[in-house]
Amino acid sequence: MSEKLIKVIKKKCIGCGLCVKACPFSAISLVNKIAVIDLEKCNLCGACKDACKFEAIVISKPKIVKLETEEYKDVWVFIEQENQNIAGVSFELLGKAKDLAKQLDCKVIGVFLGYNIKDKVNTLIYKGADKVIVVDKPELKNFIAENYANVISHLIRKYKPEIFIAGATTMGRSLISRIAVNIRTGLTADCTGLDIDKEKRLLIQTRPAFGGNIMAQIITTDYRPQMATVRHKVMKELVLDESRKGEIIIEELDGQFIDKRVKFIEFFKEEVYNVNLADADIIVSGGRGLGEGKNFELIRELASVLNAGVGASRAAVDSGWIPYSHQVGQTGRTVAPKIYIACGISGQIQHLVGMQSSKIIVAINKDPQAPIFKVANFGIVGDLFKVIPAIIKELKKLNSPTS
Amino acid sequence: MKVVICIKQVPETTEVKINPETNTLIREGVASIINPFDMYAIEEGIRIKEKYSGKTIVLTMGPPQADSALREALSLGIDEAIHLCDKAFAGSDTWATSLVLAKAIEKIGEVDLVICGKQASDGDTAQVGPGISAHLNFPQATYVKKIKEISLEKRIIRVERLLEDGYEVLELQLPALLTVVKEINEPRMPSLRGKLKAKSAQIPIWTIKDLELKEEEVGLKGSPTQVVRIFTPPPRQSGVIFQGEPQEIAGKLVEELKKYLL
Numbered sequence: 001m002s003e004k005l006i007k008v009i010k011k012k013c014i015g016c017g018l019c020v021k022a023c024p025f026s027a028i029s030l031v032n033k034i035a036v037i038d039l040e041k042c043n044l045c046g047a048c049k050d051a052c053k054f055e056a057i058v059i060s061k062p063k064i065v066k067l068e069t070e071e072y073k074d075v076w077v078f079i080e081q082e083n084q085n086i087a088g089v090s091f092e093l094l095g096k097a098k099d100l101a102k103q104l105d106c107k108v109i110g111v112f113l114g115y116n117i118k119d120k121v122n123t124l125i126y127k128g129a130d131k132v133i134v135v136d137k138p139e140l141k142n143f144i145a146e147n148y149a150n151v152i153s154h155l156i157r158k159y160k161p162e163i164f165i166a167g168a169t170t171m172g173r174s175l176i177s178r179i180a181v182n183i184r185t186g187l188t189a190d191c192t193g194l195d196i197d198k199e200k201r202l203l204i205q206t207r208p209a210f211g212g213n214i215m216a217q218i219i220t221t222d223y224r225p226q227m228a229t230v231r232h233k234v235m236k237e238l239v240l241d242e243s244r245k246g247e248i249i250i251e252e253l254d255g256q257f258i259d260k261r262v263k264f265i266e267f268f269k270e271e272v273y274n275v276n277l278a279d280a281d282i283i284v285s286g287g288r289g290l291g292e293g294k295n296f297e298l299i300r301e302l303a304s305v306l307n308a309g310v311g312a313s314r315a316a317v318d319s320g321w322i323p324y325s326h327q328v329g330q331t332g333r334t335v336a337p338k339i340y341i342a343c344g345i346s347g348q349i350q351h352l353v354g355m356q357s358s359k360i361i362v363a364i365n366k367d368p369q370a371p372i373f374k375v376a377n378f379g380i381v382g383d384l385f386k387v388i389p390a391i392i393k394e395l396k397k398l399n400s401p402t403s
Numbered sequence: 404m405k406v407v408i409c410i411k412q413v414p415e416t417t418e419v420k421i422n423p424e425t426n427t428l429i430r431e432g433v434a435s436i437i438n439p440f441d442m443y444a445i446e447e448g449i450r451i452k453e454k455y456s457g458k459t460i461v462l463t464m465g466p467p468q469a470d471s472a473l474r475e476a477l478s479l480g481i482d483e484a485i486h487l488c489d490k491a492f493a494g495s496d497t498w499a500t501s502l503v504l505a506k507a508i509e510k511i512g513e514v515d516l517v518i519c520g521k522q523a524s525d526g527d528t529a530q531v532g533p534g535i536s537a538h539l540n541f542p543q544a545t546y547v548k549k550i551k552e553i554s555l556e557k558r559i560i561r562v563e564r565l566l567e568d569g570y571e572v573l574e575l576q577l578p579a580l581l582t583v584v585k586e587i588n589e590p591r592m593p594s595l596r597g598k599l600k601a602k603s604a605q606i607p608i609w610t611i612k613d614l615e616l617k618e619e620e621v622g623l624k625g626s627p628t629q630v631v632r633i634f635t636p637p638p639r640q641s642g643v644i645f646q647g648e649p650q651e652i653a654g655k656l657v658e659e660l661k662k663y664l665l
Binding site for chain 2: 144169178210213214220221269276327334338356360377381
């Protein structure tokens with residue numbers, strides 16, 4: 001960081017120490033009754049400026065600073081966890097990071113925040129991390145974007161990674177944009193492709209826009225780290241290799257990184273379905289063609305045989321047949337599972353943009369003209385009330401050991 | 404309660420084309436609307452004002468034609484609109500966009516709550532909301548599906564956030580920023596009176612000078628990311644259609660899916 005970003009105006013400072021107390025990073029101390037800011041620790045959050053009653057601290061952010069990009073190295077992966085369970089997307093990203101790091105001749109480093117997570121670290125090494133930076137604190141038990149962003153911004157300033165990637169999950173998306181603003185670097189959302197331009201050492205980030213109707217390739221030339229969120233189920237995780245060795249760094253943060261303005265109150269798990277849409281390899285979705293809400297039972301049954309998530313079209317959600325959290329499409333969730341089975345969904349553009357990146361699409365619909373068939377790998381023109389039970393029967397045959 | 408709602412004008416359909424020479428989107432001839440998620444942000448802002456009184460202000464950064472999006476918001480019942488419009492803003496990525504919006508919110512002053520849609524339907528990034536809150540150093544809650552309580556006395560807001568496998572309750576100190584999902588409300592239709600008011604409203608235009616920004620801080624120059632190439636993805640290959648007796652076609656389908664199931 002350039003020292004020009006934050007300054008203490010010595011003439012105005014009276015050495016009252018309010019800024020010292022206010023600083024979440026313990027970056028300020030009083031030297032000869034004047035506040036002195038340790039720029040290594042400073043995160044430019046502005047808490048000191050707000051606390052100062054004498055306007056003695058000035059922050060000129062953002063300053064356009066061209067970085068010495070060569071100082072930065074290694075590929076960092078944000079390891080997402082909740083209640084000690086590591087999200088699948090984090091393993092996928094470790095797999096991809098391995099590939100990127102190989103091309104750049106550097107290391108894969110997992111950044112792992114939470115509470116009581118230390119015994120999970122080895123799994124990350126077995127799955128591709130060369131090094132894991134662990135921050136294990138009771139205050140990090142629940143994900144609070146502000147706190148996680150403060151800690152990670154601090155770590156980035158300290159270790160200077162070249163690339164930093166996270167899953168394009170609600171957690172990843174809520175967190176990483178704050179970090180990119182703090183650090184003043186480029187961020188690309190929802191990538192489906194990551195590559196390296198070896199000559200220029202640039203991360204080529206490919207992402208869909210306009211609901212997947214166009215693809216854009218994006219680079220960050222002058223700022224580091226190059227940051228991106230990556231969609232689920234796009235990158236391939238490595239096979240668990242228990243012989244892999246790696247380094248573990250337990251990071252003891254000195255100073256405060258907790259934003260007291262945000263309080264976690266409680267979490268309510270949606271108990272109705274076993275598999276959530278983001279993690280599902282297979283999604284079975286129902287639409288208007290189901291006719292009424294109770295017929296969603298058929299969709300749930302098929303989903304349960306396939307161990308799949310349950311999705312829905314906007315029409316089904318708006319009719320009150322299933323909660324909004326299941327809606328796939330422009331005003332709902334974007335999904336890209338291995339198999340997407342659309343039952344009684346006509347395939348309006350607003351639905352297609354939420355699922356057309358799925359690997360295999362199966363459509364079941366009465367109307368042979370339904371637009372859903374244009375994107376389907378396998379289409380069944382027929383009555384879903386007859387076809388779905390038949391499919392369930394076939395699948396059960398497949399699952400039973402006698403077949 | 405002073406509430407600012409940030410909106411974006413987007414092309415109505417998601418069927419867009421690219422100018423192969425400039426690598427930019429062809430927006431001519433495509434009707435524009437307010438980003439669908441922003442409609443929920445506008446509605447929530449109006450409801451908060453109705454319940455707690457105060458003022459609602461809608462903000463957009465965009466070209467001159469984005470004026471119509473602001474007027475639509477006014478017709479729905481928003482009190483004031485401000486248009487952040489300057490040629491220098493063109494080509495801003497999410498970093499620069501969130502800076503411009505944050506500067507405008509600072510200039511408005513004494514804002515209690517900022518509401519954004521979860522993401523825009525054209526860029527789909529969901530980065531601008533958290534970006535604004537980081538620039539402003541506001542606490543944030545993303546993917547909000549319900550505002551449970553606002554206490555002006557204690558200066559707090561309690562919200563429910565939609566997550567992958569359920570929802571959580573967060574309490575934030577005001578001023579704060581929220582991004583909202585569809586479940587939060589059902590947007591109203593504009594009233595005739597609202598439409599008339601919107602038509603004649605004076606909408607101030609703020610440029611980089613008004614926001615005390617430099618040219619190199621915004622637009623393409625101020626954006627850390629650069630788009631190097633835009634292309635159309637290969638179309639999905641046309642698939643196989645099965646027709647016939649349910650059990651027979653079910654058998655064929657499962658046979659095909661088998662290799663992907665393992």
